Amino acid sequence: MNKEKKIKIIISIVAISFIQGLQYSVSPVLGQIQSYYAGVDISLVQMLVTAPALLAMIVALVSGWLVLKISKKKLLVFGCLVAGIAGFLPFLSDSFELLFFSRTFYGVGLGLACALNTAVVAEFFEGDERVTVMGIQASSIGAGMVVISTLGGKLGAYGFRASYFINIVGFLSMVVIALLLPDTGKARVSGKDKIRLNKKVFAVSFIGIVEVLFLMSYTTNIAMHISGKLAGDTMVSGILTGVFAAAQIVMGLLLGRVTKIFGNYSLPAAMLSFCAGAVIVMCFPSSYLGLIIGAVFCGFSQGMFVPQAMCEVSNAVKPVAAAMAAAIFTCALCIGQLLSPIVLNAASKLFFGNVTTTYVFLIAAIGMGIAGILVSIRQFAQGSAMRT
Template sequence: MSKSKKIKIIITIVCISFIQGLQFCVSPVLGQIQEHYPDASVSMVQMLVTAPTFLSIVVAIISGGLVVKISKKKMLIFAGLMAGITGFLPFLADSFMLLFVSRILYGLALGLCIALNTAVVAEFFEGDERVSVMGIQAASVGAGMVLVSTLGGALGKYGFQNAYYLNVIGFIAMILIALFLPETGTAKVSKDEKIELNGEVYKVAFIGVVEMLFLITFTTNIAMHISGSLAGSTTVSGNLTGVFSGAQIVMGLILGAITKVTKKYTLPVAMLCFSIGGVLLLLFPSNYVMLMIGAVFCGFSQGMFIPTAMVEVSNAVNPASTTMAAACMTCGNCFGQLISPTLLNGASRMMFGEVTTSHVYLIATVGMTIAAGVVILLRARKKTA
């Protein structure tokens, strides 16, 4: 494959990742949305970030089978179109329910992009190059989040509705995907190479449920967690989410070197990065510098975990099953995000008698640390078996 073709494919991967980044376009303005719609519960407001994952789970599963009937390129062009359309729906009326429904419908685009982005990488790249490009993919997701989060926070100063304009990224990505992604047709399935998954895929997908259950608390709680002189600042919350995303970029670019050191323990190491960040968020809610450092570690966690997990599941199956494996991993990630606000807020209420961001971060930090320890033990046992 020529260098120019590789560059065009990588540009396409970046575009797909930017569509994924739109999941967090309202994250910096959640505090304003809560004030504007006082009748909406805290969990419902937080679910504006996680609600898209509900539909993403269904779409990801369907896309795993659709690749034999519809090309990846056509599905990704459709994803860009849907991201743009659903992003502008809330302008039709000042209604929380309309905003909530539009976020759910954005899940169509999110599910396709998460599942197919990995499939595109696996189709055109192999071996160490696949790991490196998957790192670039993670970095571009981070770049998309940086752009969306920082601009969302800046625009939010003039009204949270201005953050909706960022969804024009969907239309731009659609055009670039149409121009640069090669059309390879539908996936070919033979008697010897059927679309099927195995136990390794399901194990990694379950770890993904746990990772995202706790990790998503950063973006769903940070705008309402900052206190003291920082409280209520959409710029600060936007910057923190931007730093979180920026850390993903850095981690994505050095992922190849990191995995050579951490090897099969990369996933639990990623989980422990969140644990470190969670402690800092918990202890220093009004200290801008410490919050920034905490955001960096949380970003490292996502930037290390998701591409590594996607590489692991894609390597565990035959080429025809890559999209389905990525879809399964996507379902795990999305399910963890989807249940996070309800489950962790419920746990906070049950354990402490009230729901606060500090309690949620405490539960998430302890839970992630325990989970990482279990994964390390299981992988160490597997190594010596």
């Protein structure tokens, strides 16, 4: 494959990643939405970020089978179209129900983007080059989050409904993919190369549920956590979400080097990075510098964990099963997203008597720390077993 074709594919991957970034388009204005729809439960408001995972989970699973019937390119173009349309639906009526539906409907595009983005990388790149491109993919998701959340925060200064205009990204990505991504047709399965998964795919996917369960506390709580003179400033919350995404970009670009340093302990290292970030955010809700430092550590966590885990599940199976392996992992991430506000808010009320962002960050930090240590022990045990 020549250099020009590789560049076109990478640009297409970036466009797909921007569709994934749209998940966080409402994150900077959650505080405004909560105030405007005062009678709506806080968990439902927070689920505007996580609700797309409901359909994304189903669509991702189906996409593992659909690639045998429809080409990845056609599926991705359709996913971008859905993402764009869903983003503008809330303009039809000033209703929380319609807003919630539109965010859920966007999950169709999100599910296709999440599962097939990795499948595209696995189809065109191998070995160390695959790890590098997977890092670029993670960086471009972060770049999408930076652009979308920052612009969303700025548009939010004119009212939260103005932030919906950022969803034009869906249509722009559709054009890029239609023009640049090669159409290799539907996947073909021979008698010998059937779609088969293994224990590693499911083990890494389970760890993914835990990671996202706690990690999502950042994007669903940060806008409501900032206090003091910073409270209520949508631009500040947008910048903080952007810093989180920027850290993800940096980590994605350095992924190849970072994973060589941490080796088999890359996943637990990513989990412990979030612990540090959550503690800092919890302790400095009114400090701009403290919140930015916390955002960086949380962003590093996502930037390292997701692409590395995606590499592990795609490398664990034959190429024909890469889309299904990615779909299983995507479903795991979606489950974690869906459960995050419900579980963490319930735990806050159970242990502390009420729900506050400080308590949620504390629970997330402790939970992720315990999980990171357990995964480290698991990795050490597996390494010892291989050496004996």
